[in-house]
Amino acid sequence: MTRYTPPDTIARFVNATEGKLPFKVIGTSVAQRSIYGLEIGSGSIKVLLWSQMHGNESSTTRALLRFLEAYTQEVRFSFLEKLTLYIIPQLSPDGAAAFTRLNANGVDLNRDAEAQTQPESKVLARIFKDFQPDYALNLHGQRTIFAAGEGGKPATLSFLAPAADPKRTIPAQRLVAMQLIAALCDDLSGLKGAIGRYDDSYNAHCVGDRFMSAGVPTLLFEAGHYPEDYQRNRTTDWIYKALLSCFDHIAQQDFNHKSIADYEAIPQNHKGYVDLIVSDVSLQVDGKNYTHQQLAVQYEERLQDDKLLLIPVFHRFGSELPLRGHRYKTLQNEEKSTFWPFRVGETVDFLENITI
Secondary structure (H helix, E strand, C coil), X not given: CCCCCCHHHHHHHHHHCECXXXXXXXXXXXXXXXXXXXXXXXXXXXXXXXXXXXXXXXXXXXXXXXXHHHHHCCCCCHHHHCEEEEEXXXXXXXXXXXXXXXXXXXXXXXXXXCCCXXXXXXXXXXXXXXXXXXXXXXXXXXXXXXXXXXXXXXXXXXXXXXXXXXXXXXXXXXXXXXXXXXXXXXCCHXXXXXXXXXXXXXXXXXXXXXXXXXXXXXXXXXXXXXXXXXXXXXXXXXXXXXXXXHHHHHHHCCCCCCCHHHXXXXXXXXXXXXXXXXXXXXXXXXXXXXXXXXXXXXXXXXEECCEEEEEEEXXXXXCCCCCEEEEEEECCHHHHCCEEECCCCCECCCCCCEEC
């Protein structure tokens, strides 16, 4: 399975697991695509989790499908004796089809929690009301720009216990989310130094903040970049492990010894990376020439013929950039004599697209 996980992938999975998984159509999108949900487990603790409310954030969806596939193969997950999970694997099928953050109306569903103007938002709100979860897991993906703390490794995973109010106080439900995050991070020792913590500024329009305000411990999962893994297969592996760890800790209720300090010890995300730094470049800006420059390049994700392309675009330049690159390139001698026109956000013509 690739990063491009369109609604057809979900539909095929639903059809392939008919009789093994109790999928239901729980609503439709703007473009009348089916939104699927299912409930598994027999326990009294209820956990609601939803993925891909941003259509270009598919790693958590892929991890959920891996979990459900294992379930159909009768892998024993003991936590399901104490938990009942309600899973929405792809909340924004229209966004997933186009591989865009927004839905078909151009709305960010994670800014529609209060107004609920979109059919997808209404589906999630209805399930939340009807299912009455004890915990909520909000599953997302993040860009390659984040480091786990200033000067840290790329943030392969990030977490957040969202604020429940503008003053960012710590009521009981938020403390539970903090403790749970701290506990599950202990289980991810192989990612030491590569786990970040998201900014907790309160936004009543965001789903996680709204659910936390309603008294439900809510955890934000963010799937980020693992070195040399633009397909995010390794990231999906780590999300899968994080989900299983989270389910285990909720089932065992063994995380209450964790403190706010343990949670806050997770380094806060820092925008410290670009995808590529090219050295010894000559650039022309508004008729003025600059030589021996470092050029920072970001990849723009673009869907073409059902394939995901990474398009290199100009980000910034300088003689010594305060940034680190996931990749580095030095121009060949024959390339150094050419001055390249620089405009922020425009395609870098001398670099090739990457297909993933």
